[in-house]
Amino acid sequence: MTASDDRSGAGRGGLNRPRDDTAPLLSLRGVTVRLPKGADRGFALQDVDLDLAGGEILCVVGESGSGKSLTATAILGLLPAPRVRLERGAICFEGEDLAAVSPARMRAIRGARIGMIFQEPMTALNPLMRIGRQIEEVLEEHAREMRREDRQARVQALLQEVGIPDPPQAARAWPHELSGGQRQRAMIAMALALEPRLLIADEPTTALDVTTQARILALIKDIQRRRGTGVLFITHDFGVVAEIADRVAVMQTGRIVETGPAGQVLNAPQHPYTRALVAAVPPLRPPARGPATFGPPVLAVQGLEKTYRSGGMFGRRRIVHAVRGVDFTLRQGETLGIVGESGSGKSTVARMLVHLLPADSGRIALEGTEIRGMARGAFRPLTRRIQMVFQDPFASLNPRRRAGDLIAQGPAIHGLPVAEARARAAEMLALVGLDPASAGRFPHEFSGGQRQRIGLARALAMQPAVLVADEPVSALDVSVQAQVLRLLADLKQRFSLSLVFITHDLRVAAQVCDRILVMHRGEVVEAGETGPLFAAPQHPYTQSLLASVPGRGWVPPAGEG
Amino acid sequence: MSPAVRAYLRSPAGMIGLLLLLAVLGAALSAGWLFPRDPLSLAGRPLQWPGQNPRLPLGTDNLGRDIASFIFHGARVSLLIGLAASAVAVGIGVLVGAVAGFYGGWVDDLLMRITEAFQTVPNFILLLVLVAVFGSELSVITVAIGLVGWTAPCRLVRAEFLSLRNREFVLAARGLGMRDARLILGEVLPNALPPVIVYASVVMAVAILLESALAFLGLSDPNIASWGNMIGAGRSVLRAEWYVSAIPGLAILVTVLAFSLVGQGLNDALNPRMQVAA
Numbered sequence: 021m022t023a024s025d026d027r028s029g030a031g032r033g034g035l036n037r038p039r040d041d042t043a044p045l046l047s048l049r050g051v052t053v054r055l056p057k058g059a060d061r062g063f064a065l066q067d068v069d070l071d072l073a074g075g076e077i078l079c080v081v082g083e084s085g086s087g088k089s090l091t092a093t094a095i096l097g098l099l100p101a102p103r104v105r106l107e108r109g110a111i112c113f114e115g116e117d118l119a120a121v122s123p124a125r126m127r128a129i130r131g132a133r134i135g136m137i138f139q140e141p142m143t144a145l146n147p148l149m150r151i152g153r154q155i156e157e158v159l160e161e162h163a164r165e166m167r168r169e170d171r172q173a174r175v176q177a178l179l180q181e182v183g184i185p186d187p188p189q190a191a192r193a194w195p196h197e198l199s200g201g202q203r204q205r206a207m208i209a210m211a212l213a214l215e216p217r218l219l220i221a222d223e224p225t226t227a228l229d230v231t232t233q234a235r236i237l238a239l240i241k242d243i244q245r246r247r248g249t250g251v252l253f254i255t256h257d258f259g260v261v262a263e264i265a266d267r268v269a270v271m272q273t274g275r276i277v278e279t280g281p282a283g284q285v286l287n288a289p290q291h292p293y294t295r296a297l298v299a300a301v302p303p304l305r306p307p308a309r310g311p312a313t314f315g316p317p318v319l320a321v322q323g324l325e326k327t328y329r330s331g332g333m334f335g336r337r338r339i340v341h342a343v344r345g346v347d348f349t350l351r352q353g354e355t356l357g358i359v360g361e362s363g364s365g366k367s368t369v370a371r372m373l374v375h376l377l378p379a380d381s382g383r384i385a386l387e388g389t390e391i392r393g394m395a396r397g398a399f400r401p402l403t404r405r406i407q408m409v410f411q412d413p414f415a416s417l418n419p420r421r422r423a424g425d426l427i428a429q430g431p432a433i434h435g436l437p438v439a440e441a442r443a444r445a446a447e448m449l450a451l452v453g454l455d456p457a458s459a460g461r462f463p464h465e466f467s468g469g470q471r472q473r474i475g476l477a478r479a480l481a482m483q484p485a486v487l488v489a490d491e492p493v494s495a496l497d498v499s500v501q502a503q504v505l506r507l508l509a510d511l512k513q514r515f516s517l518s519l520v521f522i523t524h525d526l527r528v529a530a531q532v533c534d535r536i537l538v539m540h541r542g543e544v545v546e547a548g549e550t551g552p553l554f555a556a557p558q559h560p561y562t563q564s565l566l567a568s569v570p571g572r573g574w575v576p577p578a579g580e581g
Numbered sequence: 582m583s584p585a586v587r588a589y590l591r592s593p594a595g596m597i598g599l600l601l602l603l604a605v606l607g608a609a610l611s612a613g614w615l616f617p618r619d620p621l622s623l624a625g626r627p628l629q630w631p632g633q634n635p636r637l638p639l640g641t642d643n644l645g646r647d648i649a650s651f652i653f654h655g656a657r658v659s660l661l662i663g664l665a666a667s668a669v670a671v672g673i674g675v676l677v678g679a680v681a682g683f684y685g686g687w688v689d690d691l692l693m694r695i696t697e698a699f700q701t702v703p704n705f706i707l708l709l710v711l712v713a714v715f716g717s718e719l720s721v722i723t724v725a726i727g728l729v730g731w732t733a734p735c736r737l738v739r740a741e742f743l744s745l746r747n748r749e750f751v752l753a754a755r756g757l758g759m760r761d762a763r764l765i766l767g768e769v770l771p772n773a774l775p776p777v778i779v780y781a782s783v784v785m786a787v788a789i790l791l792e793s794a795l796a797f798l799g800l801s802d803p804n805i806a807s808w809g810n811m812i813g814a815g816r817s818v819l820r821a822e823w824y825v826s827a828i829p830g831l832a833i834l835v836t837v838l839a840f841s842l843v844g845q846g847l848n849d850a851l852n853p854r855m856q857v858a859a
Binding site: 371374375376399400401403411412415416417418419420429433434478482 | 748749750751752753754755756757758759760763768771772
């Protein structure tokens with residue numbers, strides 16, 4: 021506490037921005053934010069101390085609800101007042117205590133001295149304003165004396181700097197005309213417009229594909245190096261931390277539990293929470309597997325095609341080949357991974373397998389029965405044999421049904437008497453590690469990981485031969501993800517389930533899958549056993565995917581379980 | 582359930598609306614007990630001002646009918662018409678909107694064109710036509726009001742279904758092999774209902790107003806004690822004995838206001854995004 025008082029005092033004294041290299045660019049001391057009554061904990065942030073030097077990348081890492089994003093919000097003075105307010109603490113930036121400055125001064129600092137990049141570039145950009153104009157607006161707001169031509173030249177230079185191809189074209193584009201990666205580059209250009217000394221990036225690559233993410237991370241690192249900007253980088257992904265961080269601060273429920281140089285925190289974590297988190301990160305190297313002993317084929321797919329046509333009679337007609345000529349065979353007890361970036365067609369394949377989407381052509385043989393083109397009524401009895409687990413644990417459960425009913429309704433539809441269906445639901449809840457007594461609770465009363473277990477129980481209650489899991493752990497925190505993956509592996513073993521596992525996360529794929537299909541733009545570009553495929557990828561796309569995995573050089577130290 | 586109830590109780594509009602509605606409901610329930618005589622029968626000398634005769638606290642109209650009795654019995658008719666007509670309107674609206682939104686494609690196109698056909702004709706004109714063709718008994722009027730009011734709930738339900746039908750929980754239920762009827766009724770509809778319930782209160786208010794308008798024109802069932810009928814009867818003496826029209830007018834105002842406020846309260850309770858602002 022005394023140290024914090026010292027710092028904030030010194031900060032208020034030196035308003036003329038001392039360029040002292042030893043003083044940190046940004047330092048937080050004892051920052052505490054109280055949550056309104058009735059929240060799940062008393063404080064959103066509690067005695068947060070952070071130091072960031074100029075030209076340094078500090079990663080604040082934590083799971084959802086750890087307070088990492090709120091830290092950024094507090095620095096920017098954008099806390100959702102009046103319900104959530106800075107209770108005490110000093111936020112010292114270039115010699116000024118941001119906790120004490122006036123709102124007008126704060127506005128002048130935001131954008132000009134501190135740049136921001138957000139997670140979702142589509143929502144952070146105004147959809148009704150051209151990209152160039154949006155960047156110009158920042159200049160207008162903070163550098164009024166600048167002439168119009170100078171401003172426009174500056175916009176071009178900025179777009180050039182963030183690596184957007186054809187800057188004049190991009191400046192004229194509307195936000196929706198750019199890809200996710202280009203939009204994020206535009207956001208970064210906007211954040212850099214006034215050459216801020218500090219850049220706050222809140223999960224800037226989370227919504228992006230892995231290859232795009234790699235390029236954006238490289239860009240941020242490059243800017244930091246060239247301009248000496250300090251970067252406060254907020255992320256949940258230890259791979260990203262390994263890729264970009266100079267120093268790391270680990271947050272848990274509003275407190276900083278560990279800080280240190282990146283190498284130390286990643287490879288020799290001290291705090292038990294950090295150790296557990298790091299241990300939960302799946303290594304990119306596939307575990308050694310014994311010789312494959314799988315049963316007969318349960319699912320055989322040949323020449324699967326799906327094409328979307330959009331545009332009506334008058335508009336431009338657009339044809340998208342979502343899936344082109346996909347073949348694979350899934351044997352009993354096997355886990356087949358389908359990996360790819362967004363738009364690769366992997367989810368479309370999943371939905372066609374479970375008859376949620378009609379395939380245009382090809383064959384899908386489920387235990388020897390051709391199911392493609394089957395009428396919905398004819399397929400209905402077969403839903404018992406193939407079941408799906410969805411990505412979003414919040415959207416995939418009907419909010420108005422109790423957990424027990426959600427699980428029991430499947431068997432009940434297929435003719436199991438209600439009492440028996442309920443008994444099976446209780447059994448399934450126990451199987452996925454939930455208390456059978458929780459059958460009477462509604463989905464919102466469970467955590468994300470628990471909900472995903474309910475989704476799994478719902479699918480397993482049908483006693484399927486094949487389980488199609490579409491990104492089943494992507495929405496979960498890393499520690500919960502590890503638990504669900506362990507459960508899935510265990511269940512697979514016990515029921516000799518065959519699994520089609522769809523994921524964009526190569527780390528997860530490496531751990532879970534026996535065989536992998538790599539999809540790109542609707543086509544399978546490479547297929548093979550996990551070990552050889554990771555060790556020696558053949559197709560250039562697979563190579564670039566693997567080369568883009570953040571922190572690929574880092575092997576997480578094995579935890580003690 | 583209880584958080585929604587608590588949110589409703591915290592909404593001032595909802596509470597005022599509920600109290601007004603309870604008052605109207607109380608009038609409807611106590612009408613037979615307080616005024617056992619037929620409200621359409623002669624009660625005394627016509628056109629007595631309110632307060633003039635202690636036996637007739639609200640006076641009499643130009644036909645010598647007891648206005649107080651008329652108001653109390655009229656509450657029954659208004660509530661009945663409000664409930665029944667909105668049940669018809671919401672019923673048709675939910676059915677058409679659910680099918681259109683759930684199936685989409687040409688089914689949706691066809692049903693929406695029919696809906697638009699209804700929407701392009703002004704409500705009241707359509708109501709006049711229906712009453713002119715089928716007569717003006719209470720049951721016919723109720724159904725007719727329902728028939729002119731179903732398009733708005735229909736569009737509402739369709740929009741909800743369009744956004745819900747491809748949610749993962751609906752896909753999951755479909756993946757379990759659930760039949761369409763069960764998907765629509767069991768999975769999608771319960772999640773689509775809250776805005777419809779809110780809107781139903783508006784439909785009720787509109788239904789009461791429509792019946793009053795018909796009665797004012799003398800096109801409603803003359804054999805019932807409806808507020809509109811009394812306003813219509815008072816029309817000829819509007820300049821001198823304005824209270825004959827004003828008192829039932831006030832009753833209509835209170836009832837319509839009650840339904841709207843209840844709707845607002847329901848909106849506060851059932852729409853969690855609005856709750857944050859409160």
